[in-house]
Amino acid sequence: MDIKPIIDLNPSTYARHAIHGEERIWAETNCYVDVLVELIHSLGYDPVAGLAFTLSVDFEEDQWTFFKYPPGDLLELYGLDIQELNPWKNLVEHVANQVHAAKPVLVELDSYFLPDTAGSAYKQEHVKSTVAVNAIDINKKFMGYFHGQGYYELNGDDFDNIFQLNGLVHERMLPPYIELVKTRGQDQSKLFEKSLVTFERHIQLMPELNPFEKFKLQFEQDLKWLLNAELEAFHKYSFASLRQYGACFELSLTYLQWLQQHGKNGLDDAAITACRSISETAKAFQFQLARSIMRKKPLNLEPLENMASQWLILKSTLRNTI
Template identity: 55%
Template sequence: MKRSILQLDPQTYQRHLIHGPDRIWAETNCYSDVWIELLHAMGHEPIASLPFTLVIDFEGDQWTFFKFPLIDLYDLYGLDIQELTIWNRLIDHVDEQVGFGRPVLVEMDSYYLPDTHGTAYHMAHVKSTIAVVEIDVENNHLGYFHNQGYYNLSGDDFINLFRLNQNDPVYLPPYVEFVKIWDRAKKNQELVNASVQILKKQLTFIPNKNPFESFSTRLAKDI
């Protein structure tokens, strides 16, 4: 049975302007990018939830790999994100949650994600987060958000992505979340006001020291 939440077509899907064709940066934060598109497709404005991006820091050996604060997603859009406990086959959990009308965010192997053609698809095993909003187990079909867009996959990629033909006793299940949707999304000026309050809160977390100075020191040391 085909289960679908948003009824999207990869051929006609319109990305959010953040991921527009004029962008000059590559996607390096799969979790944040997938949320931008998921929010956009659900009819929300993701820019309202981005104040957290202003307070990144150099963490000594890397830059902050930021993520959307889950409380902000609830306050702004009424989205309640919960961890999904994997006690059954992953595919069964995803199928059931999508059937409940809940998008599922799951770490998958980009080796089997055709949208990564030219970087990882059938070339390298790289972990990346996707958001599943459509699945048809009987026909090996998946509709998912990844990085800057919405895509479909099927056939052997579907089978291998969910490890349906593999029996590895030491396999560790991925981290998975599902999204419960409450009818509490803020709109228009109410959304703007809530975003401003989140911005004020986030600005209290600005690093005391210029992170580029810390990065410069570490870079000089490593070189």
């Protein structure tokens, strides 16, 4: 019997969304958002309309907000109803049951066995990452899935390993976090108006205290040990901070441009410029931090002050639009 995907896709001809285009400041955002962008895109909707949530990110004491599409926004804009799945039996059976019922499954899997990560994690490093399963056949050991910037397939030993079918781990290994996606359908004729509702909601949720000022205070303390740490520590730290908010504010930039193109009244270019500045400065600052760690030399923190100033401009400008 032929494999029946939820969405008929071919990895060799798959056209990724522009958010993952080559001209972007940040090639990737985070595993959850990247997957949702491509899933929403492949379902025929515009993922940019749902990016208002990026405006309300904050510094969360030891990391920046791991920004994600809020379930309420997904339901309101696209009719995508995300529900947690209770893993009471074998993971692969859960995934197959839901996908065969035309419900994509969001699940955390080990990148060590995801062939699309060749050159980074595949066969090199055990790193959990969220994928969205679109097609699966247990007997044929086949899975079609969204991950990162695109759509991919795996089979054979990778299938056995990714679902731990060959006894790789002990029997008390905790199952991954799993969600199913019910596609309820949504009228897209009012997408802009619905997006404006989420826009106003997330502006109201913007932090009261400047998150960059909070981050700078913590960063000054962290820098004391970072400068003496291995480069691996830098990668983990950067992913939780610089890369996280840098990619996030590029999505904010994309969203504000989309609003402007669709006729949002009162949206000043200053907000768009501020988002671009934060994202580009974060990218440059990440490289500066890496060089400081490798050379064990002091780091100029002025870029953090500049980003703090840009965030204030962004907040005041956006608050004036509602």
